[in-house]
Amino acid sequence: MNSVIEEIFQTGQVLDRTGQPYPLHSNVDRQEGQFLFDLIAGDLEIQKTLEIGCAYGISSLHICSALAKQSHRQHWILDPFQHSQFHGIGVANLERSQFDFFQLIEEPSEFALPAIAKEQAGSFDLVFIDGWHTFDHTLLDLFYANRLVRVGGYIVVDDCGMAPVSKAVSYIANYPAFEIKAQSQRATSAMSRLKQVVKTVIPSAIAGYLLPRNLYDCYYVRTLYSSMVALQKVKEDDRNWNWFQSF
Ligand SMILES: C[S@@+](CC[C@H](N)C(=O)[O-])C[C@H]1O[C@@H](n2cnc3c(N)ncnc32)[C@H](O)[C@@H]1O
Numbered sequence: 001m002n003s004v005i006e007e008i009f010q011t012g013q014v015l016d017r018t019g020q021p022y023p024l025h026s027n028v029d030r031q032e033g034q035f036l037f038d039l040i041a042g043d044l045e046i047q048k049t050l051e052i053g054c055a056y057g058i059s060s061l062h063i064c065s066a067l068a069k070q071s072h073r074q075h076w077i078l079d080p081f082q083h084s085q086f087h088g089i090g091v092a093n094l095e096r097s098q099f100d101f102f103q104l105i106e107e108p109s110e111f112a113l114p115a116i117a118k119e120q121a122g123s124f125d126l127v128f129i130d131g132w133h134t135f136d137h138t139l140l141d142l143f144y145a146n147r148l149v150r151v152g153g154y155i156v157v158d159d160c161g162m163a164p165v166s167k168a169v170s171y172i173a174n175y176p177a178f179e180i181k182a183q184s185q186r187a188t189s190a191m192s193r194l195k196q197v198v199k200t201v202i203p204s205a206i207a208g209y210l211l212p213r214n215l216y217d218c219y220y221v222r223t224l225y226s227s228m229v230a231l232q233k234v235k236e237d238d239r240n241w242n243w244f245q246s247f
Pocket of ligand 1: 026027028052053054055056057058059060078079080081082085086107108109110130131132
């Protein structure tokens with residue numbers, strides 16, 4: 001694995017360009033990073049990726065490490081706060097790793113994505129979503145990610161253990177064009193095993209009818225997925241104008 005990633009996980013801190021240390025936070029963990037890396041490195045057709053939410057660059061480092069051997073590699077990063085809140089450390093870490101095939105667009109995804117989709121629809125192999133985690137924002141990121149990825153490509157979403165993120169993912173997971181391809185390893189606490197059993201016994205479609213809505217949204221929806229989910233676009237999105245499926 002990339003030596004910058006190793007150093008960051010071992011020390012629990014990141015350095016800005018002057019060497020000033022900051023405590024690591026908000027990042028994907030080792031296991032999620034490995035999940036991203038394995039998915040990308042395991043499919044040689046993944047060359048062009050886009051990431052929403054860079055922070056200190058931990059997911060970016062995993063994505064770029066996995067792309068490093070590809071001949072047509074390019075990684076696009078959207079993060080409006082890379083310098084104002086994260087001291088430019090995410091991109092500094094990529095530069096320290098000698099990655100020269102990324103571009104940072106320092107704008108909110110809600111403004112940058114429509115412009116990119118207009119020019120680059122269907123041209124990305126993978127979009128990674130780890131930005132602003134409200135339901136509406138995640139849904140917006142997913143809407144444009146669907147426009148950006150080609151058939152056969154992936155949308156990977158982090159923090160699916162959070163109710164707003166999980167809820168948005170459970171909507172797009174119903175699209176006929178998408179299948180859940182893989183999920184990062186589930187936590188193995190007794191409580192999480194119990195939740196898995198409950199989910200197996202009462203599938204979400206049934207739970208949605210049986211449980212009061214607040215309970216379903218706050219408890220059940222949050223436990224539908226593990227922390228990171230990879231959805232694969234298996235065909236063109238040809239839903240009718242009035243398509244809807246309960247989620
Ligand atoms: C959870 S952190 C990302 C962590 C990062 N993926 C990692 O593994 O280190 C969320 C990031 O989303 C960014 N963000 C917040 N609002 C955003 C928006 N509207 N569009 C794009 N990114 C946004 C923040 O600046 C922050 O860097």
